[in-house]
Amino acid sequence: MFRSQALRFVVLGLAVAIVVPTTGWSQVKSTTAVRDYSSRNYLLHTDLPADEAQELLKRLETMLTIVSRYWNARSSRVIEMYVVKDLANWPPGSIDPQAMASIENRAGITLSTTQFVRDTRGNERITAAHSVVYAIADGGVPQHEAVHAFCHQSFGRTGPVWYAEGMAELGQYWRDKQSDVEIHDYVLEYLQQTDPKPLAEIVDPDQRTGDSWQNYAWRWALCHLLNYNPNYQPRFRPLGLSLLSGKGASFEQTYGDLAPEIAFEYRFFLEHLTNGYRCDLAAWDWKTKCVQLRKGASVQAKIDARKGWQPTRLRAQEGTTYSWTTTGTWKTSEAGELSANGNEQGEGKLVGILFDDYRLSDVFELGESGEWTATSEGDLHVRCRDDWGRLGDNTGTVTVRWTLAK
Ligand SMILES: [Zn+2]
Structure with a gap:
């Protein structure tokens, strides 16, 4: 306060x-x-x-x-x-x-x-x-x-309340060269168990300082995301400096053109929030384009075991069956190399999700190779299954190749 x-x-x-x-x-x-x-x-x-x-x-x-x-x-x-x-x-x-x-x-x-x-x-x-x-x-x-x-x-x-209090909260947790979430248990539990506060409410200029620790938790969440997610980080420090020097910048002006992306990643962050979560590793890839496959064509992507959802470059069509193969191995812990089938507990398995119009499907299991029929349309993203709070120690990549099933 x-x-x-x-x-x-x-x-x-x-x-x-x-x-x-x-x-x-x-x-x-x-x-x-x-x-x-x-x-x-x-x-x-x-x-x-x-x-x-x-x-x-x-x-x-x-x-x-x-x-x-x-x-x-x-x-x-x-x-x-x-x-x-x-x-x-x-x-x-x-x-x-x-x-x-x-x-x-x-x-x-x-x-x-x-x-x-x-x-x-x-x-x-x-x-x-x-x-x-x-x-x-x-x-x-x-x-x-x-x-x-x-x-x-x-x-x-x-700066405005959301920035002043969000950054002060960030400051109390700041550790040199470490970007993972490490917050008090009661704050974590509150954020995990509560519906996300709309962004517009957090940055509302009528917010009051010293209102409640719950409101501080939301301000922390927004500042943490903007500060550590590489999609938003480059604009965040200049925005902060502008707010601190009274130059009249605002959250809306700075991020207005990215509003749907920020809203999506903010919801995603809160849904998977846990100590050890890394916004830099979980950041959504908004640049890679996904395309529909024609007969005889294929798409291929190298999937990093440390990262969150990554695009396969495939835009799946509802009802269409695709085949995939993988090469390479990865590790989710000190224990040995794993193929995309993962271990007996299902860790390290290749899993998929469909992204369409800023909404995600349920997660589905894939593995080393096989056939998969899309139940809806969407950009196919995959990852190496592991706890969201423990991606940082993963190593290795698996290359995934998709074609239309014969
Ligand atoms: Zn304060």
């Missing part, structure tokens, strides 16, 4: 009276004193034990390295954070009253101020931005809030 105040022509820091812990505090029974810790980019006030405080600073620094690289920006000043383990350890008045409700709800808030100047033409320019983070020491809350503080202090803005 974030709250931003625009201050015109005046510099105003937040009036926070932090009571510096004195020796007197350490004598209070069974409480941990609030202490200050600092690192390159942070000033941390916390009642966490020293080792946990240092550990948190280390995680926050790592995250900052990743977000700085991502947005190609630096935090213009140290990020000041109040991280609360137990409110009872904090002297009265040490927490900003505006932040109290968030801390009591075991959440977090970033209080930000922005200073503008107006030039002779009346245009406003941000000249300074300052954020102070208040966060409970649970889960990824401090990291989430630190992303807001970083954006605010670097750009003077955090």
Whole structure:
């Protein structure tokens, strides 16, 4: 959550009276004193034990390295954070009253101020931005809030709610050079068990910050998909930078021409969501064209065991029977090479699905070779059957060739 105040022509820091812990505090029974810790980019006030405080600073620094690289920006000043383990350890008045409700709800808030100047033409320019983070020491809350503080202090803005909160959620899970889904179990279960929230609702400009963790989960899902799926990734970072610099870009303008594709992949992502899911490997191939087969003709495609559904180049006609053959082997785990028949558990088997007008048929089994009659029309896609959360360790390719059955 974030709250931003625009201050015109005046510099105003937040009036926070932090009571510096004195020796007197350490004598209070069974409480941990609030202490200050600092690192390159942070000033941390916390009642966490020293080792946990240092550990948190280390995680926050790592995250900052990743977000700085991502947005190609630096935090213009140290990020000041109040991280609360137990409110009872904090002297009265040490927490900003505006932040109290968030801390009591075991959440977090970033209080930000922005200073503008107006030039002779009346245009406003941000000249300074300052954020102070208040966060409970649970889960990824401090990291989430630190992303807001970083954006605010670097750009003077955090973007519209869907972007600000989606990216802050992404930030709390960010691990260097890893793109698989790795989210809290309760968030995962909620997203797995709930009908997808329509995209238009997620990016609605009337969305409010701090509304509910459920809404945060949808914002995370959208940002994760756009950030890791190569079909949408190239436009996502420029969109974000434009939102952060107040240049008036929008989700609709940026992705409007890809709306059906994004809606399809968003539904698909949520339907198969699991920890370990890789948007880069599961991305839909929108470029390869599928064609109807004439007598004597064939189509062929190399199918990668690591990827999700891949086009065979065959546009199947309802009621038509086709034959297929395969060459090559693949692996779905350390255990040996498998043909397209897979193993006894059905893992590694070649399976198919029909895509037509952004809708998918049920999955059907294929295998090494045989004949198959299409029950409806559609582009035939196939893959090496494996858990969607464990495609990353697969290796090998199988070439699949299709002809009309004699
Ligand atoms: Zn937030």
